[in-house]
Amino acid sequence: MNPRRIYALVLRHYFLSIHQLERFFDAFLYPALILLLWGFLSSYIGNIKSSGLIGFLLGGLILWVIFERVNTDLGLSFMYDVWERNIINVLSSPLTFVEFIAGLVLVGLSKIVFSFILMAVMAAVFYNFQVTTLGFSLVLFAINLIIFAWSFGIFNLALIFRFGHSIGPITWILPFLLQPFSAVFYPISILPSFWQNIAHLLPIAYVFEGMRTLLTLGIFDYNQFLISLALNIVYLGLAIGFFYITLNSVKKSGRLVKLI
Amino acid sequence: MARKADIVLEVKNLVKKFDDFVAVDDISFTLGEGQVLGLLGPNGAGKSTTIFCILGLIEKNSGEVKIFGKDFASNRSEILTSVNYASNESQLPWNLTVFENLLVFAHLYTINDVKKRIMELLDVFEISNLRKNMVRDLSSGQRARLSLVKAFLNRPKLLLLDEPMASMDPDVVDKGITLIKNLQKEEKMSILYTSHNMWEIEEIANDIIFINHGKIVAKGSPIDLTKKVLKGGAREPNLREVFIHISRQL
Numbered sequence: 052m053n054p055r056r057i058y059a060l061v062l063r064h065y066f067l068s069i070h071q072l073e074r075f076f077d078a079f080l081y082p083a084l085i086l087l088l089w090g091f092l093s094s095y096i097g098n099i100k101s102s103g104l105i106g107f108l109l110g111g112l113i114l115w116v117i118f119e120r121v122n123t124d125l126g127l128s129f130m131y132d133v134w135e136r137n138i139i140n141v142l143s144s145p146l147t148f149v150e151f152i153a154g155l156v157l158v159g160l161s162k163i164v165f166s167f168i169l170m171a172v173m174a175a176v177f178y179n180f181q182v183t184t185l186g187f188s189l190v191l192f193a194i195n196l197i198i199f200a201w202s203f204g205i206f207n208l209a210l211i212f213r214f215g216h217s218i219g220p221i222t223w224i225l226p227f228l229l230q231p232f233s234a235v236f237y238p239i240s241i242l243p244s245f246w247q248n249i250a251h252l253l254p255i256a257y258v259f260e261g262m263r264t265l266l267t268l269g270i271f272d273y274n275q276f277l278i279s280l281a282l283n284i285v286y287l288g289l290a291i292g293f294f295y296i297t298l299n300s301v302k303k304s305g306r307l308v309k310l311i
Numbered sequence: 312m313a314r315k316a317d318i319v320l321e322v323k324n325l326v327k328k329f330d331d332f333v334a335v336d337d338i339s340f341t342l343g344e345g346q347v348l349g350l351l352g353p354n355g356a357g358k359s360t361t362i363f364c365i366l367g368l369i370e371k372n373s374g375e376v377k378i379f380g381k382d383f384a385s386n387r388s389e390i391l392t393s394v395n396y397a398s399n400e401s402q403l404p405w406n407l408t409v410f411e412n413l414l415v416f417a418h419l420y421t422i423n424d425v426k427k428r429i430m431e432l433l434d435v436f437e438i439s440n441l442r443k444n445m446v447r448d449l450s451s452g453q454r455a456r457l458s459l460v461k462a463f464l465n466r467p468k469l470l471l472l473d474e475p476m477a478s479m480d481p482d483v484v485d486k487g488i489t490l491i492k493n494l495q496k497e498e499k500m501s502i503l504y505t506s507h508n509m510w511e512i513e514e515i516a517n518d519i520i521f522i523n524h525g526k527i528v529a530k531g532s533p534i535d536l537t538k539k540v541l542k543g544g545a546r547e548p549n550l551r552e553v554f555i556h557i558s559r560q561l
Contacts, residue, residue: 056421062414062415062418063407063411066415070408135404135406139398139400139401140401140402143394145389146419304329307368308368
């Protein structure tokens with residue numbers, strides 16, 4: 052693994068971000084707007100129910116955006132190379148696939164830091180919700196969210212390799228298919244029993260449950276954290292395996308060079 | 312034929328099938344140091360597939376590809392630091408400036424003296440005045456030259472050019488060919504060059520392989536091939552006639 056080639060990818064995305072305003076908006080405007088929307092909704096519901104609900108909803112939202120952004124960025128950064136017909140130039144360079152994924156992951160991480168800071172400040176200023184009250188637990192929650200976002204993002208990339216760039220928009224859609232089962236805004240217990248089984252297979256569902264436990268009881272549930280981490284390790288392994296199988300398959304079928 | 316020690320690229324019994332369709336059918340050739348080999352053939356003959364097999368972007372069914380005497384599959388990253396590729400099908404990102412794009416690729420190829428090398432090549436290809444322009448604002452001829460700058464960035468020992476100047480006007484092609492020839496001699500690189508422009512190939516290639524339906528059907532220098540295929544006492548290469556003759560015969 053050559054750090055300079057990973058740096059090259061980060062540099063490229065930095066240049067793209069400063070030239071393409073939508074990339075800037077992508078990191079800031081979307082999280083800001085969605086936080087405003089849910090903030091007002093939470094305030095309204097909070098007034099008529101309980102004040103703790105605001106924390107559940109806004110905390111859930113902020114953690115969800117971490118997952119959704121990291122995942123989407125991985126696919127989107129790759130799709131830009133496909134749309135701009137640059138992908139063969141990149142794939143014919145000495146860059147390895149591990150370096151390629153590492154570069155995309157770093158770009159996604161740097162963007163999510165900005166998005167998170169913005170949302171944390173806005174939630175504090177407008178809705179008096181301090182996400183930092185989650186303390187170091189926030190870092191542990193983020194670890195599980197980000198690992199699952201990578202697994203899911205790598206799975207998305209494999210699908211794009213397999214089915215071509217027409218499937219690119221799936222990058223935006225897939226995370227939302229998981230949302231109802233992820234118990235982002237409500238506890239797993241309110242889901243029908245079959246859906247609860249699905250929720251228990253999702254590492255991020257344990258993160259959101261853990262956040263609510265922390266906000267309600269002030270306790271970080273290490274058991275949930277470890278279950279989530281164990282599931283993440285399995286999914287990351289499966290995603291990498293699926294990616295390599297798909298990559299070999301598209302090299303055989305010639306689909307890889309048809310991406311442009 | 313290049314001496315074993317001088318062989319930069321060796322393709323041996325390469326076969327690539329897509330289901331029942333045989334795209335590359337047991338072709339073998341070598342490319343020596345400083346040699347420019349023209350790969351000719353009609354559309355769908357298997358030229359690009361051969362290049363993608365060499366680059367490892369399409370997995371071959373059988374055969375061997377050795378670059379610098381090493382097996383490509385097990386030395387991919389190391390080999391590719393001394394190889395480069397350009398094609399009219401690939402472009403550099405439109406929303407970056409010329410210089411930014413080249414800077415990114417210079418780091419991907421881990422070259423030294425990045426800025427000096429970029430400026431040197433921009434000067435050679437006469438586009439240094441465009442270094443701050445966005446790629447989307449360049450003409451197609453300027454973009455073709457930029458792709459060539461990217462291809463020469465790492466002083467490749469092996470350069471794969473797949474119709475790099477397709478659809479360019481004759482003036483752009485003429486300038487491009489002259490620049491490639493000069494740099495190729497100066498930096499002693501080996502080039503595998505495909506084009507449908509026969510004049511381009513006559514100008515640049517020492518030797519030619521003509522492939523059709525994935526098979527090598529003729530090879531030799533432009534003048535030898537002309538004499539052999541057209542069966543006359545030709546004094547000048549006439550690859551256009553050779554191309555038409557072979558394509559219609561098969």
